[in-house]
Amino acid sequence: MSGNPLSLLEGVRVANVGAELFAESIRAQGGRAAQVDWKPPAGGDRQTAGIIERMSACDEANERAAERLQAARPTWIDVATAKDVIPGMQDRMILHSGPPIAWERMSGPMRGAVVGAILLEGWAKDEREAERLGANGEISFEPCHHHSSVGPMAGVTSPSMPVNVIENQAPPELGGGNRAYCNLNEGLGKVLRYGAYSPEVLDRLRWMREELGPALRATIRAMGGLDIKNLIARAIHMGDEVHNRNLAATATFIRMTMPHLADAVGDGKLVARAARFISGNDHFFLNYGMPSAKASLEAMRGVENCSLVYTMARNGTDFGIRVSGLGERWFTAPAKMPIGLFFPGFRQEDANPDIGDSAIMETLGLGGFVMGAAPAIVQFVGGTPAEALRATNEMYGITWTRSRDYTLPVLEFAGAPMAIDVRKVVETNVLPIINTGIAHRQAGIGQIGAGILRAPEAPFREALLALAEKMGV
Amino acid sequence: MVLKSLVLPSFYQDSVALMRVAQALRGEKGVREAAALMGTPSNHAILEQAGLARALGREAGPNDLILAVRAESEAAAERALAAARELLSRRRAVSGQGTAPAPRSLDGALRLLPGANLAAISVPGAFARREAMKALRRGLHVFLFSDNVPVEAEADLKREALARGLLCMGPDCGTAYLNGTLLGFANVVPPGRAGIVAASGTGLQAVASRLAALGEGVSQGIGTGGRDLTARVGGAMTLFALEALKTDPGTEAVVLLSKPPDADVLPRLESALGSLGKPAVVCCLGAGPPARGAGLWVETLEDAAGAAAALLQKKPWSPRPFADPKDIRARLARLGRGSGAGPGLLGLYTGGTLAHEAHLLLEPHLGWIPFNEEGGSSPHRIVDLGDDAYTVGKPHPMLDPEARAEWVRRAGRSRDAGVLLLDLVLGKAAHPDPAGALAEAVKEARAEAAKEGRRLVAVASVVGTASDPQGLAGQVARLEAAGAEVLPSNAQACRFAALLLKPGLAEKWLKGAA
Numbered sequence: 010m011s012g013n014p015l016s017l018l019e020g021v022r023v024a025n026v027g028a029e030l031f032a033e034s035i036r037a038q039g040g041r042a043a044q045v046d047w048k049p050p051a052g053g054d055r056q057t058a059g060i061i062e063r064m065s066a067c068d069e070a071n072e073r074a075a076e077r078l079q080a081a082r083p084t085w086i087d088v089a090t091a092k093d094v095i096p097g098m099q100d101r102m103i104l105h106s107g108p109p110i111a112w113e114r115m116s117g118p119m120r121g122a123v124v125g126a127i128l129l130e131g132w133a134k135d136e137r138e139a140e141r142l143g144a145n146g147e148i149s150f151e152p153c154h155h156h157s158s159v160g161p162m163a164g165v166t167s168p169s170m171p172v173n174v175i176e177n178q179a180p181p182e183l184g185g186g187n188r189a190y191c192n193l194n195e196g197l198g199k200v201l202r203y204g205a206y207s208p209e210v211l212d213r214l215r216w217m218r219e220e221l222g223p224a225l226r227a228t229i230r231a232m233g234g235l236d237i238k239n240l241i242a243r244a245i246h247m248g249d250e251v252h253n254r255n256l257a258a259t260a261t262f263i264r265m266t267m268p269h270l271a272d273a274v275g276d277g278k279l280v281a282r283a284a285r286f287i288s289g290n291d292h293f294f295l296n297y298g299m300p301s302a303k304a305s306l307e308a309m310r311g312v313e314n315c316s317l318v319y320t321m322a323r324n325g326t327d328f329g330i331r332v333s334g335l336g337e338r339w340f341t342a343p344a345k346m347p348i349g350l351f352f353p354g355f356r357q358e359d360a361n362p363d364i365g366d367s368a369i370m371e372t373l374g375l376g377g378f379v380m381g382a383a384p385a386i387v388q389f390v391g392g393t394p395a396e397a398l399r400a401t402n403e404m405y406g407i408t409w410t411r412s413r414d415y416t417l418p419v420l421e422f423a424g425a426p427m428a429i430d431v432r433k434v435v436e437t438n439v440l441p442i443i444n445t446g447i448a449h450r451q452a453g454i455g456q457i458g459a460g461i462l463r464a465p466e467a468p469f470r471e472a473l474l475a476l477a478e479k480m481g482v
Numbered sequence: 483m484v485l486k487s488l489v490l491p492s493f494y495q496d497s498v499a500l501m502r503v504a505q506a507l508r509g510e511k512g513v514r515e516a517a518a519l520m521g522t523p524s525n526h527a528i529l530e531q532a533g534l535a536r537a538l539g540r541e542a543g544p545n546d547l548i549l550a551v552r553a554e555s556e557a558a559a560e561r562a563l564a565a566a567r568e569l570l571s572r573r574r575a576v577s578g579q580g581t582a583p584a585p586r587s588l589d590g591a592l593r594l595l596p597g598a599n600l601a602a603i604s605v606p607g608a609f610a611r612r613e614a615m616k617a618l619r620r621g622l623h624v625f626l627f628s629d630n631v632p633v634e635a636e637a638d639l640k641r642e643a644l645a646r647g648l649l650c651m652g653p654d655c656g657t658a659y660l661n662g663t664l665l666g667f668a669n670v671v672p673p674g675r676a677g678i679v680a681a682s683g684t685g686l687q688a689v690a691s692r693l694a695a696l697g698e699g700v701s702q703g704i705g706t707g708g709r710d711l712t713a714r715v716g717g718a719m720t721l722f723a724l725e726a727l728k729t730d731p732g733t734e735a736v737v738l739l740s741k742p743p744d745a746d747v748l749p750r751l752e753s754a755l756g757s758l759g760k761p762a763v764v765c766c767l768g769a770g771p772p773a774r775g776a777g778l779w780v781e782t783l784e785d786a787a788g789a790a791a792a793l794l795q796k797k798p799w800s801p802r803p804f805a806d807p808k809d810i811r812a813r814l815a816r817l818g819r820g821s822g823a824g825p826g827l828l829g830l831y832t833g834g835t836l837a838h839e840a841h842l843l844l845e846p847h848l849g850w851i852p853f854n855e856e857g858g859s860s861p862h863r864i865v866d867l868g869d870d871a872y873t874v875g876k877p878h879p880m881l882d883p884e885a886r887a888e889w890v891r892r893a894g895r896s897r898d899a900g901v902l903l904l905d906l907v908l909g910k911a912a913h914p915d916p917a918g919a920l921a922e923a924v925k926e927a928r929a930e931a932a933k934e935g936r937r938l939v940a941v942a943s944v945v946g947t948a949s950d951p952q953g954l955a956g957q958v959a960r961l962e963a964a965g966a967e968v969l970p971s972n973a974q975a976c977r978f979a980a981l982l983l984k985p986g987l988a989e990k991w992l993k994g995a996a
Contacts, residue, residue: 014649014726015660015727021600021663022595022599023600023625024622026591026602026603026613027602027604031602031625031627034666034910034911035665037910038663038910041597045585045587045590046584049606058609062615198528289524350504352501353528354531385499403586405590406585406586406587437587
């Protein structure tokens with residue numbers, strides 16, 4: 010025994026787990042007590058609770074993995090053509106969001122986006138032929154996530170599309186050097202990522218391929234790289250949660266890139282078209298934020314015994330997660346329906362189930378996890394800043410650490426709740442909050458609103474049990 | 483169908499706020515569709531598409547807010563637009579800082595209270611081990627109130643605690659005093675010189691309260707749980723607590739309250755007591771002193787306090803059946819011979835250790851007394867109403883006195899009961915007025931018995947101090963006003979009850995008293 014335990018107890022300060030009267034008694038004596046709103050762990054499933062208790066080997070692994078996540082330095086370094094840079098990208102291959110899915114099970118907006126991409130690539134002459142190609146197996150469909158990529162909503166990325174290249178410039182011993190890719194944001198309304206493929210949608214995509222992509226490539230090459238982590242950190246201080254609100258991030262992005270764009274491109278008309286396009290889209294930055302989150306999280310993939318989630322993604326039919334200690338394996342459940350606010354003319358009944366790789370933002374600990382930092386859009390979580398803070402505070406209960414770089418002024422600059430631990434999710438039965446845009450369930454219509462939802466529980470529970478089995482617990 | 487719109491010039495609102503307004507309007511009676519949008523080009527396109535565009539709205543620029551409604555009637559449309567203006571002008575109440583939800587886990591609580599050094603745990607027994615283990619691994623001392631914790635879990639927890647130099651008080655620990663802080667069910671006693679290690683909460687409360695009455699106070703009160711001195715647990719926490727009191731500067735004498743120790747544990751316990759370097763009093767309910775006993779072994783909780791106070795005050799001490807034999811004779815004279823009294827004693831306890839003590843004290847004089855279960859041939863019975871069997875789905879009787887009050891009333895209607903033996907435990911976390919319900923029930927029971935010509939004597943003792951929130955004197959007065967005989971301790975109450983049933987015991991206990 011080192012020292013008298015009683016001397017260490019000078020000034021008793023109590024964490025009270027259970028009957029609140031014990032905490033009240035301490036407070037009545039002028040002491041300090043923090044009350045735990047205790048509920049039976051794992052929803053009262055004692056067997057699972059016991060398994061979680063025996064998984065303490067995860068702690069050390071999580072600590073190492075989280076260190077890699079903290080150290081990540083996502084930097085925008087290039088814009089290139091998908092087939093030239095995305096690993097494993099082939100002709101007649103289309104990448105999509107979420108876990109793997111075959112044409113037969115694809116939702117309306119996903120099919121619409123696939124049709125649009127086939128038409129864009131010129132693999133079919135019309136919608137009917139494109140659908141036939143999609144259905145008869147001539148196109149190979151693969152998740153963006155299997156190719157170091159992410160894409161918002163349908164996430165559809167085809168070989169000729171321009172993509173942002175993000176490099177994690179952390180030192181290699183901290184998992185750095187990896188890259189992630191993401192297509193360019195098309196704006197709101199009728200857009201491919203929401204399943205629209207009308208001629209105006211395809212025309213815009215062609216312009217992005219032929220003019221915008223090369224202009225941005227020239228820009229970023231002239232800049233020699235742009236530190237996206239820094240940009241996100243600043244945007245959070247300006248009220249973005251960088252998922253459903255990217256206004257400050259996009260404005261900052263424009264401020265930082267425009268002089269270089271003008272210099273690098275030269276052609277005034279072209280600069281104006283590019284500037285107008287980017288400035289007209291509050292969410293232009295999302296397609297930098299997402300691959301940055303992806304590049305950061307990839308750095309902690311495959312750490313043995315690590316119970317941290319490095320992927321949450323949805324394809325409009327299924328929701329899936331992947332856990333560091335379980336490598337590439339997906340754990341899925343049916344995608345849930347976001348509860349949202351809708352554009353005029355649309356209703357909740359029109360909504361498609363949850364879709365998109367953009368939950369990578371929440372996987373990192375942004376988006377819905379930092380609602381408290383984005384007071385302008387608190388309507389999604391009930392309408393008051395207090396409720397938004399509540400949501401953020403709740404997420405601290407299921408995450409492993411706090412971000413060193415992404416800080417929240419409103420919480421006295423506490424770091425964002427970062428790195429979801431499947432053990433904590435199952436133990437507390439608190440599910441990750443995800444902010445999201447909402448697609449119409451029919452192909453070709455596009456975005457109809459935005460909202461919020463909780464991830465389904467089953468994938469977390471299944472992943473937990475799989476990890477326990479792998480660890481021999 | 484009517485289409486109406488309104489432009490609020492230079493009225494910026496975030497689009498999400500506006501979507502919420504539009505959603506509210508769609509819920510208004512007679513409204514088919516509604517929009518609230520800033521007049522940007524893309525929003526004009528949306529209005530066009532939704533069939534809500536109107537000449538008036540087309541003028542609006544990006545800084546102007548357009549409200550547009552399609553409704554069944556002119557009046558409905560007007561109402562909706564008025565409602566929209568109202569919604570937009572309404573100010574939200576500032577909701578202040580109460581935003582953090584209560585943490586759902588120990589780790590969450592530690593984030594709120596980073597300097598926490600002790601975890602109080604009272605979750606159902608099946609989950610107690612994991613919560614307590616977590617707390618120990620975070621370096622916290624543990625006050626484990628939960629019961630029904632498997633003994634293997636207890637042994638594991640205490641092993642973990644010892645390895646980390648931490649206290650694991652309990653499972654089934656109801657009371658502790660640590661450096662002046664009261665934990666759990668505890669009486670308000672002054673800080674003092676007696677350090678207590680206790681296997682039971684009510685035992686600790688009784689001794690602490692009695693010490694206070696004798697002018698002493700408590701330096702530390704460390705709970706161990708009732709199974710600590712069993713072979714399986716090996717006295718882990720008792721020995722650790724004794725070691726802590728040995729070097730605790732505020733502790734001048736040590737009181738150990740426990741159940742009879744396992745034969746293998748006893749030598750270690752004796753050796754720990756022997757090496758304390760401070761006087762020690764041991765009360766092992768149900769066990770006499772060992773052959774080569776270290777410390778002063780006493781039989782009752784009252785004697786434990788009395789002996790400790792005497793040691794501290796350097797006065798002689800010997801056990802006495804009654805503190806004031808004259809008072810006892812006077813009470814007996816007042817009560818007279820119990821004509822028509824039932825033959826039986828019914829002990830109704832809220833404190834488990836007090837019930838246990840009563841059982842040990844009374845059986846030698848009254849013969850076999852069933853404890854908790856119904857008595858076959860015996861007219862007597864002692865019931866620990868805090869036992870699990872009586873608390874399923876109900877609060878503990880220390881928290882809710884009504885459960886026992888019902889037992890008392892029932893005794894009034896019984897032909898068997900001649901003496902009711904009762905305890906009353908005051909202190910923090912207990913019911914704010916436990917005497918109230920009990921006194922009322924005693925009065926009713928006595929009246930009911932009197933109606934049938936039976937004498938029913940209620941004998942009680944109160945564990946409490948003048949500083950307790952309930953106030954000792956007031957609680958005693960309430961019981962006395964109801965006709966109860968209130969004795970200074972549980973042991974004296976037991977002996978007094980025995981005297982009522984076996985007057986011959988006076989020879990032994992009241993010799994020399996006038």
